[in-house]
Amino acid sequence: MLNRTLSVVATMVALFAGAAPAAMAADAGSGPADFRTAVQAQGNARVTAAVLDLDGTGREPAVYGDDTPYDTASIVKVDLLAAMLLHARDHRRDLTARENAQAEVMIRDSDNTAANALWRAVGKAPGLDSANRRLGLTSTRGGPGGLWGLTRTTAADQIRLLRAIFGTGPTPLDAAFRGRITTLMTEIADGQSWGVSAAADAGWALKNGWLMRTTTGLWDINSIGRVTAGGHHYLVAVLSDGNVSMPDGVNLVERAVRTAVSRSAAR
Numbered sequence: 001m002l003n004r005t006l007s008v009v010a011t012m013v014a015l016f017a018g019a020a021p022a023a024m025a026a027d028a029g030s031g032p033a034d035f036r037t038a039v040q041a042q043g044n045a046r047v048t049a050a051v052l053d054l055d056g057t058g059r060e061p062a063v064y065g066d067d068t069p070y071d072t073a074s075i076v077k078v079d080l081l082a083a084m085l086l087h088a089r090d091h092r093r094d095l096t097a098r099e100n101a102q103a104e105v106m107i108r109d110s111d112n113t114a115a116n117a118l119w120r121a122v123g124k125a126p127g128l129d130s131a132n133r134r135l136g137l138t139s140t141r142g143g144p145g146g147l148w149g150l151t152r153t154t155a156a157d158q159i160r161l162l163r164a165i166f167g168t169g170p171t172p173l174d175a176a177f178r179g180r181i182t183t184l185m186t187e188i189a190d191g192q193s194w195g196v197s198a199a200a201d202a203g204w205a206l207k208n209g210w211l212m213r214t215t216t217g218l219w220d221i222n223s224i225g226r227v228t229a230g231g232h233h234y235l236v237a238v239l240s241d242g243n244v245s246m247p248d249g250v251n252l253v254e255r256a257v258r259t260a261v262s263r264s265a266a267r
Contacts, residue, residue, distance in 0.1 A: 032048075032065045032066040035047070035048075035049070035064045035065045035256075035259070036065065038259050039252060039255040039256045039259050040252075040255060041240075041252055042243075042244070042248065042252070043242065043244060044218075044242045045240060045241070045242040045243050045244075045248075045249070045252060046065075046066070046070070046240060046241050046242050047065055047238065047239070047240040047252055047253070047256050048063065048064065048065035048066060048067055048068070048070070048154070048155045048238070048239050048240075049063070049064045049065060049155060049236070049237065049238045049239075049256045049257060049259070049260035050062070050063045050064070050067070050154075050155035050156050050158065050159045050236070050237045050260075051064075051159075051234055051235070051236050051260045051261055051263075051264040052159050052162075052163065052234065052235040052236075053232055053233075053234055053264055053265075054166070054167065054168075054226075054232070054233040054234065054235060055231075055232045055233055056232070061155075061156055061159040061235070062260070062263070062264050062267065063155060063156055064256070064259070064260045064263065065155075065256075067154050067155055067156050068154065069139065069141075069152040069153060069154055070152065070153065070154070070155075070220065070222065070239040070240070070241055071149065071150055071151070071152060071211060071213075071220045071241065072140075072143075072148075072149065072150075072151040072152070072153050072209055072222065073149050073209030073210055073211035073220045073221075073222055074110045074112075074115075074149065074207070074208065074209035074210065074211070074222075075153075075158070075207050075208065075209035075222045075223070075224050076128075076143075076148055076149065076151045076153075076209070077106050077107055077110065077115055077207060077209075078107065078161065078165070078181065078185070078207045078224065079128065079131075079132065079135075079137075079140070079151075079153075079161055080106070080115060080118055080119060080122065080128065080148065081103050081106065081107060081118070081181055081184075082131065082135060082161065082164065082165065082173060082177070082181065083122045083127060083128050083130075083131035083132070084099065084103065084118050084121060084122050085173065085177045085180070085181075086131050086134065086172060086173070086177075087121065087122050087123075087127065087131070089174075089177075099118070099121070101114075102114035102117050102118055103118065103180075103184070104184060106118065107181075107184035107185060107187075107188075107207060108184055108187050108188060108189055109189045109192075110189070110192060110207075110208070115148060116146065116148075119146065119148045120146075124142065124145070124146070124148075125141070125142025125143060125144065125151070126142070127142075128140075128142040128148075128151065129141060129142050132161075134172045135160065135161060135164045135171070135172060135173075136160045136163075136164065137153075137157045137160050137161060138157060138160070139153065139154040139156070139157040140152065140153040140154070140157045140161075141153075149209070149211050153239070154239075155237045155238070155239050156237075158224045158237035158239070159235050159237055161224075162224060162225070162226065162235040162236075162237065163235060164178075165178050165181050165182065166178070166182065166205070166226045166233075166235060167235075182205055185205035185206055185207055185225060185226075186203075186204070186205045188206060188207070188208075192208055193206065194208065194223070194250050194253075194254065195208045195222075195223025195224075195225070195238070195250070195253055195254065195257065196223045196224065196225045196227050196236045196237075196238060196253075196257045197225070197227065198253075198254035198257050198258055199227050199229050199234070199236065199257045199258050199260075199261040199262075200227035200228055200229055201228065201229050201230070202228040202229070202231075203227070203228040204225055204226065204227045204228070205225050205226045206223060206224065206225030206226075206227075207223075207224055207225060208221075208222065208223045208224075209221070209222040209223070210222075210246055210249070210250075212246070213241075216242075218241065218242050218243060218244060219241070219242075219243040219244070219245060219246050219248075219249045220240070220241045220243075220249075221240050221241075221243055221246065221249025221250055221252065221253050222237075222238065222239045222240065222253070223236075223237075223238050223253050223257065224236065224237045224238075227257075227261065229261055229265070230265055232265065234261055234264065236257055236260065236261060238253045238256045238257050238260070240252055240253055240256070
């Protein structure tokens with residue numbers, strides 16, 4: 001009886017030992033290194049993508065790459081507009097004509113002067129951070145002083161922001177506010193509609209960010225938004241840094257979004 005028991009145990013150990021490498025290989029295949037390889041990230045460039053299928057059953061995004069903080073560059077302007085709308089509602093008013101004009105050029109044209117004005121209006125980083133707590137963001141911190149472009153965020157947190165705008169669940173943003181942001185994100189200026197739109201076949205709403213870091217000469221290139229592909233609506237955020245040029249970063253982001261949406265569609 002003892003020998004038979006030992007034989008069964010030995011067989012089980014051998015089976016699990018044989019299965020373990022395959023399981024580990026599957027896990028490794030979805031890791032950060034695999035994603036960098038799949039999207040052909042060059043040199044020291046980092047890239048992370050997060051995707052949420054609004055027509056699927058999941059509530060959490062699929063994240064491809066290492067979900068660590070990146071500089072936002074100008075994608076923070078969507079967050080900033082959401083914060084400004086909440087700020088105005090808290091003071092029982094709508095945006096002024098001047099604020100409306102600033103919001104429009106900030107999103108459509110990525111105007112930095114308008115962003116500077118609204119950054120001050122919401123109370124800079126403390127005001128943005130306060131709004132983000134209400135919006136459900138947990139890993140985004142406003143930039144120092146007047147440097148809104150150095151706000152730090154993660155791809156998963158950007159999906160939380162996009163869900164507050166495009167999702168169907170409860171959100172601090174009312175329907176009018178959400179509609180205002182959505183409309184502006186579909187009217188992006190010519191030359192700025194690259195990024196997550198690369199995965200769309202039937203429509204998009206987006207905001208991009210690009211920033212050359214003076215300390216390194218390398219580029220932060222980011223893109224967030226909603227795309228329609230294959231009959232599904234996806235929220236997508238792609239963050240990258242360490243790019244040697246803006247064109248290299250744009251190409252990386254577009255390869256990343258196509259890969260991430262394709263993988264999410266196959267899940």
